[in-house]
Amino acid sequence: MFTILTFFTVLMLLATLLPLSRHPHWIVRSMDFPRLQLSILATMLLIADMVFFDIHMLSTLLLAVITTLCLIWQLSWILPYTFLFPKEVKTSTEFNVDNQLSIITSNVLTPNRNAEALIQLVNEHKPDVLVTLESDQWWQDKLKVLEAEMPYSIKCPLDNLYGMHVYSRLPLGEQQVCYLVEKDVPSIHATLTLRTTDHIRMHFLHPAPPSPTENIESAQRDAELVIVARSVADSDQPVIVTGDLNDVAWSATTRLFRKISGLLDPRVGRGAFNTFHADYSFMRWPLDHLFHSQHFTLQHIQRLPSIGSDHFPLLTRLSFTPSQSTQQQGIDGGGSEHEWAKDISAEQNVNKHDVPKPGEAQ
Structure with missing residues (x-):
């Protein structure tokens, strides 16, 4: 189980870091797309870390920290497209x-x-x-x-x-x-x-x-x-x-x-x-x-x-x-x-x- 969680955490880290390179290859640019899906995966990984392992263990803590940072980064991109963010365009009061x-x-x-x-x-x-x-x-x-x-x-x-x-x-x-x-x-x-x-x-x-x-x-x-x-x-x-x-x-x-x-x-x-x-x-x-x-x-x-x-x-x-x-x-x-x-x-x-x-x- 620890190996599986480590594998998916590394994948999460790669998917988070790749778009930072600004490289135009389609594999890199495609990582811009599933930020919501990656956020959901990161949340599931965090829950699994806490349920299956002792969070006080250094190895588990390291996985949890990496996953948390990835989750925060992914959410920061999609947050503006939620009701939690201020509206960029005002709602119209013009009825003409x-x-x-x-x-x-x-x-x-x-x-x-x-x-x-x-x-x-x-x-x-x-x-x-x-x-x-x-x-x-x-x-x-x-x-x-x-x-x-x-x-x-x-x-x-x-x-x-x-x-x-x-x-x-x-x-x-x-x-x-x-x-x-x-x-x-x-x-x-x-x-x-x-x-x-x-x-x-x-x-x-x-x-x-x-x-x-x-x-x-x-x-x-x-x-x-x-x-x-x-x-x-x-x-x-x-x-x-x-x-x-x-x-x-x-x-x-x-x-x-x-x-x-x-x-x-x-x-x-x-x-x-x-x-x-x-x-x-x-x-x-x-x-x-x-x-x-x-x-x-x-x-x-x-x-x-x-x-x-x-x-x-x-x-x-x-x-x-x-x-x-x-x-x-x-x-x-x-x-x-x-x-x-x-x-x-x-x-x-x-x-x-x-x-x-x-x-x-x-």
């Missing part, structure tokens, strides 16, 4: 519908053919904007029925799991489909005009994940996030960035994105809203994101029911309340993080100037 903006972000999973489930959710919740990821020509044909009420659209159907569509009730301008880092991985950039006639700078992203079947390293994903972050950091415009970022909310790279961009995460202090994997409740992480500038407060955020994809859709309702912008603040980045961001983009030979700046002339 003209100032509101609702967005459904949905990775539909290309082989999934349950388009009707997504259409029903759109009809039920009536979002201003629907963003679909992994949508191919088949999905585009099925979602055409939405265009009667959502007449503005940007379409990029692909059969490589990186197709992307945007449907909107509100006008979309300065539309661009770009391939910022990889030639077959698109992103969409546009302005959206609110009912108040205010213009919002929108970025829709779906970078490829680090995995043994796609990119061995996270370098491409990280570079796309970094150059978008650095681009919006230079802007005073209202900004929204949303999509499937193939990264968890609490990872070092997503935190880097938030620090560099200055954008806010409405989940902080409210919950993780895990959107992946829809089929395995014990392996769920927040991979689908919406970040926004200080110009917005939150009406509501909700994970929607399954549509047959491996991702749940995410519904976010915001209020455009620029008068409250000074009352909200995200996390700040230091000089070392700005240098890290520059190194990430330089490694892929991309920079912030590659990112469109829709609405800049407004």
Whole structure:
């Protein structure tokens, strides 16, 4: 029993230390994901240490100390995505519908053919904007029925799991489909005009994940996030960035994105809203994101029911309340993080100037 506990404690220590290296290999970066699961494992190991062994023995005490430190470290990353942490985005008290903006972000999973489930959710919740990821020509044909009420659209159907569509009730301008880092991985950039006639700078992203079947390293994903972050950091415009970022909310790279961009995460202090994997409740992480500038407060955020994809859709309702912008603040980045961001983009030979700046002339 002691050998077994020692083995799992060493595994816990390795899983905790690996992400500190910032190495982009997918094995290292994947250790950012299961922090909740690792916290549960650490708690079970601590209980086992106390139940089966004399805690006053040096060997047992050493195992318990290592496990406790790992548990504290893992919890420190996920704590902001619980109700125990202060809300980063204020709850909106604005009830004027003209100032509101609702967005459904949905990775539909290309082989999934349950388009009707997504259409029903759109009809039920009536979002201003629907963003679909992994949508191919088949999905585009099925979602055409939405265009009667959502007449503005940007379409990029692909059969490589990186197709992307945007449907909107509100006008979309300065539309661009770009391939910022990889030639077959698109992103969409546009302005959206609110009912108040205010213009919002929108970025829709779906970078490829680090995995043994796609990119061995996270370098491409990280570079796309970094150059978008650095681009919006230079802007005073209202900004929204949303999509499937193939990264968890609490990872070092997503935190880097938030620090560099200055954008806010409405989940902080409210919950993780895990959107992946829809089929395995014990392996769920927040991979689908919406970040926004200080110009917005939150009406509501909700994970929607399954549509047959491996991702749940995410519904976010915001209020455009620029008068409250000074009352909200995200996390700040230091000089070392700005240098890290520059190194990430330089490694892929991309920079912030590659990112469109829709609405800049407004």
